[in-house]
Amino acid sequence: MTDLLSRYRAAEYALPTEQRTWFLYGAGMENLGKNGQPVPDTVPSPSADELLVRCDATGLCFSDIKILNQGGEHVRIKPRDLSVNPVVMGHESVVTVVAVGENLRGKFAVGERYIVQADIYVNGKTFAYGYVLTGALTQYETMGWQVLDGDDGCYLIPVKPSTGYAEAALTEPWACVVHSYVLEYRQHVKPGGVTLMIGGTGAEKLTLGATFTGHKPARIVAAKLPADLLAAVQAVGAEVIEVACGDGCPGVDALVALHTDGAGFDDIIVCGQVGDDCLEKLAGKLARAGVLNIVCDQPTGRAFGVDVGRVHYEDWYYCGNPGPDISASYGVHRVPTQLKPGGSAWFLGAGGPMGQMHVQRACEMPNGPSVIVASDIDPDRLQELRDRFIPAAQAHGRTLVVLNPKEYTPEEFDRKLCEYSSGCGFDDVVALVPVPVLIEQAAAHVGYGGLLNVFAGVARGTLCQFKLEDIYQRNIRWVGSSGSKISDMRETLRLAESGELLTGNAVAAIGGLNAVYHGLELVKGQAVPGKIVIYQQIEDLPITRLTELKDTLPTVAAKLRDGKYWTREAEDELLRLKLHLPAAVEA
Numbered sequence: 226m227t228d229l230l231s232r233y234r235a236a237e238y239a240l241p242t243e244q245r246t247w248f249l250y251g252a253g254m255e256n257l258g259k260n261g262q263p264v265p266d267t268v269p270s271p272s273a274d275e276l277l278v279r280c281d282a283t284g285l286c287f288s289d290i291k292i293l294n295q296g297g298e299h300v301r302i303k304p305r306d307l308s309v310n311p312v313v314m315g316h317e318s319v320v321t322v323v324a325v326g327e328n329l330r331g332k333f334a335v336g337e338r339y340i341v342q343a344d345i346y347v348n349g350k351t352f353a354y355g356y357v358l359t360g361a362l363t364q365y366e367t368m369g370w371q372v373l374d375g376d377d378g379c380y381l382i383p384v385k386p387s388t389g390y391a392e393a394a395l396t397e398p399w400a401c402v403v404h405s406y407v408l409e410y411r412q413h414v415k416p417g418g419v420t421l422m423i424g425g426t427g428a429e430k431l432t433l434g435a436t437f438t439g440h441k442p443a444r445i446v447a448a449k450l451p452a453d454l455l456a457a458v459q460a461v462g463a464e465v466i467e468v469a470c471g472d473g474c475p476g477v478d479a480l481v482a483l484h485t486d487g488a489g490f491d492d493i494i495v496c497g498q499v500g501d502d503c504l505e506k507l508a509g510k511l512a513r514a515g516v517l518n519i520v521c522d523q524p525t526g527r528a529f530g531v532d533v534g535r536v537h538y539e540d541w542y543y544c545g546n547p548g549p550d551i552s553a554s555y556g557v558h559r560v561p562t563q564l565k566p567g568g569s570a571w572f573l574g575a576g577g578p579m580g581q582m583h584v585q586r587a588c589e590m591p592n593g594p595s596v597i598v599a600s601d602i603d604p605d606r607l608q609e610l611r612d613r614f615i616p617a618a619q620a621h622g623r624t625l626v627v628l629n630p631k632e633y634t635p636e637e638f639d640r641k642l643c644e645y646s647s648g649c650g651f652d653d654v655v656a657l658v659p660v661p662v663l664i665e666q667a668a669a670h671v672g673y674g675g676l677l678n679v680f681a682g683v684a685r686g687t688l689c690q691f692k693l694e695d696i697y698q699r700n701i702r703w704v705g706s707s708g709s710k711i712s713d714m715r716e717t718l719r720l721a722e723s724g725e726l727l728t729g730n731a732v733a734a735i736g737g738l739n740a741v742y743h744g745l746e747l748v749k750g751q752a753v754p755g756k757i758v759i760y761q762q763i764e765d766l767p768i769t770r771l772t773e774l775k776d777t778l779p780t781v782a783a784k785l786r787d788g789k790y791w792t793r794e795a796e797d798e799l800l801r802l803k804l805h806l807p808a809a810v811e812a
Contacts, residue, residue: 252296284317316355418491425499537705545697568652576606737766
């Protein structure tokens with residue numbers, strides 16, 4: 226390590242007074258910065274209760290494109306006039322403390338490095354980093370009480386001095402991948418919640434079992450339950466409200482308004498066959514983290530419009546069984562939502578940056594699936610998948626198959642999928658594209674007892690036509706997740722720093738601060754098969770794919786692993802060559 230790098234890492238230099246920042250002043254790329262360039266800005270001074278941090282590296286994310294497209298109407302920002310109060314994006318970041326406010330001395334020190342858990346909450350209110358709070362597409366920023374003392378404590382997670390900047394920054398997107406496999410859905414009715422029970426044909430054959438044992442709701446709204454089942458419910462000890470409900474459930478909206486103040490029921494238990502229109506309406510009346518339990522031994526007459534956006538963002542969970550025990554639906558079913566050991570997994574839309582992370586994890590994880598199918602329609606991305614991950618899969622005794630649906634008729638592609646899932650459907654299907662028709666296709670290839678993971682960020686209100694009978698007749702579950710928890714960030718960083726998870730393998734291109742505009746254009750066009758990492762203290766480096774380094778920065782290229790994977794050594798060489806700091810450092 227050169228003296229320049231050691232002083233950089235330790236933040237032992239005179240701080241600048243001016244910097245450059247990518248402000249977003251409204252929706253659209255034309256409102257990012259000024260004339261496609263970052264805006265001159267003043268380096269802030271920390272108050273007694275703030276830190277001043279240097280932004281070292283940041284991954285560009287498709288979530289940034291959502292902010293660019295929606296501006297101040299983005300759900301995490303609105304209502305906000307960006308022309309007056311602009312956003313600074315960038316939430317996949319690693320920072321170094323360069324100044325400590327007086328009241329924080331002894332708790333933090335200059336030179337300490339941290340990653341930032343972006344989902345910041347204070348008293349239940351979001352202060353998301355890179356959305357509400359200033360993100361990392363700048364060179365220096367202050368961090369105050371929201372980050373340092375939120376609902377989960379401090380949202381800064383310490384990074385070892387030996388960890389690379391890029392591999393630390395990419396902990397955030399990797400944590401989102403990790404989080405999607407550790408989901409633990411509620412396996413019982415919500416204690417103290419509001420439950421709706423509605424009866425239909427065949428309800429007289431059902432029994433309550435242990436449905437409310439140890440998990441008593443505050444209120445049970447009972448509609449059309451047969452006498453014996455109603456008597457068992459009344460013996461639970463919760464408040465029971467009997468209501469009338471006509472054919473087709475025209476009163477479901479009124480029940481939600483009257484008994485949940487419009488928030489939706491924490492649990493909806495459908496007892497028997499209630500009719501397709503009624504069932505479809507009930508499926509959309511859950512509260513956040515609500516559970517729909519369907520207990521029925523008869524198939525439905527059609528597919529149903531399921532709001533997969535709310536499955537993804539609001540943790541809706543559907544379960545069921547054919548009866549007669551209502552409580553049997555709440556038995557443990559692939560909780561947490563890990564890939565089935567030795568099973569088969571299909572990753573739909575696997576060629577993008579997040580898709581490649583899912584595939585890499587499936588190929589390398591302990592006790593992973595035996596057969597992995599990765600599909601995409603971009604030939605370059607598919608070749609990248611083959612080059613990067615077939616050797617990894619083989620090294621772990623697994624089979625990775627890479628398919629392009631465009632090379633087959635729909636019928637031929639379906640036959641291929643059946644071939645690699647032994648004709649029975651996949652144990653796990655991960656949908657990585659926010660396209661309803663493709664998510665519906667994914668659902669059709671989930672096998673008995675399997676999981677559909679709706680990982681793609683589909684908007685709330687996006688309906689997919691699913692067979693609800695798959696829930697109670699074939700023991701299938703649909704799950705989804707958005708973002709990660711601070712515990713996921715810590716675990717992902719531990720895996721990275723121990724060498725168990727090579728987060729830096731996701732790097733496909735690098736660039737300096739001035740290249741952010743072009744980098745986001747590439748992300749928007751899905752033109753780079755992997756992550757683009759920005760080094761904010763380098764200004765004059767254009768977006769450069771790792772495959773191009775041999776021509777532009779050959780000494781950096783020489784330090785790539787196997788000629789294609791980003792390494793700490795390559796990063797050190799890049800910083801040695803291109804680092805931009807105040808002249809006092811380089812003297």
